[in-house]
Amino acid sequence: MVFINKAFIVSISLLISFFLKGKDQQQYSLHGYAQGTDYSIKYFAESPVVTQAAVDSILLKIDSSMSLYKPYSLISRFNNSMDSLSIDAYFVAVMNKSFEIFKDTQGKFDVTVAPLVQAWGFGPKPINLFPDSAEIKKLLQNVGMNYLELKGNRLLKKKPGIHIDLNGIAQGYSVDVVANYLVSKGVTSYVVEIGGEIRMKGPKPDGSAMRIGIEGPALNEQSEPQIRHVISFNEGAVTTSGNYRKYLKNGGKKISHLINPKTGYPLDNRLISVTIYAKDALTADGYDNAVMAMDIEEALAFVNARKGMEAYIIYHRKDGSVTDTLTSGFKKMIVN
Structure with a gap:
């Protein structure tokens, strides 16, 4: 997906x-x-009975777990790791559902699409150029939830280049x-x-x-x-x-933020x-x-x-x- x-x-x-x-x-x-x-x-x-401070505190904890825009978050630390990381209950719940949807949709939903999302300009870092076919082919080598495994609260990657994006x-x-x-x-x-x-x-x-x-x-x-x-x-x-x-936009063509993890293209x-x-x-x-x-x-x-x-x-x-x-x-x- x-x-x-x-x-x-x-x-x-x-x-x-x-x-x-x-x-x-x-x-x-x-x-x-x-x-x-x-x-x-x-x-x-x-x-x-519910205050804004309480809600903000909850959302901050979730951001500290799964926000790509926070370098100290668990997801950022996992993406920068070589093999594995212990994650919190928030992260575990979202990963369990992600594996479920990945299987149910035959890979149309795939959280390892992060490198492609970034390459096309929709990640946390700005880009200067859209990727060419050679770069897409290279990035696809690190896309696929079959390269991930969740054991208890420990998330493992089978390739060091695997990065995940849970924004969807x-x-x-x-x-x-x-x-x-x-x-x-x-x-x-x-x-x-x-x-x-x-x-x-x-x-x-x-x-x-x-x-x-x-x-x-x-x-x-x-x-x-x-x-x-x-x-x-x-x-x-x-x-x-x-x-x-x-x-x-690439010339007169709109580039969708929705990336196909099988082809690597929007x-x-x-x-x-x-x-x-x-x-x-x-x-x-x-x-x-x-x-x-x-x-x-x-x-x-x-x-x-x-x-x-x-x-x-x-x-x-x-x-x-x-x-x-x-x-x-x-x-x-x-x-x-």
Whole structure:
């Protein structure tokens, strides 16, 4: 698949209006900046049981584990190691899910794509030139999750040149960690959003459901992105992978940040964005990347074959025009 730097690609707009009914609970809102993007949390409780300081502390710990932009992080230390490193529980959880998705998608999702992401200009360091075919061929020698092994809390690499990038899945995991923290504080109605990745649980205290606006490119792709649908559900997560916001240009050609780990080149297919619904954000965030690497028929068949997963897909027709499609379960979530 495709592996991506997700923090800036996704834009799922929150269209959530909370209305208080009753005198026991009230709405609390938190807003901040972490992991290279904004976050927003809304929850109901009798008192402010969750503070911004607590949330910032959680996200800082996750960054210290898996951020490529922090030289002291565990992932940076692993990438600079020759063979192995002991990692924390956050890192272990994300790697376990990454191995699962790698196998389930037959390698369309691959966290060892880091050298390619960097070579094409989407990593933590700036580049001056795009790679040529010889460099791509060389980089591919160090790509493949079969070169990784997780033994307990120790992550091993079978080649010293193996580097990993978790930007395409770790943000969804961050959403889950924060959501689980809210639950541990007794919160039963909430929305957690980090960089457009969302997990929520409802209904609101008045019994009504929460709503989320799903954004996508305008039909002519020249105008600003717009809300394509509004969906509602009581519990679960939605995340989006797309190529219409984050890209570079090589002459007149757009270079997608989505890199194919099998060819070494940016993805160049008909899909524009994929929004996945799943029970948790870690699952949705990992799979939305993989589905982006598929053609439209394969993508729909793949999602339909997996229990508890739904998808909304925006893509180009063969004539270049923009259209969309969705699974039957996703259609049921749309608010008319």
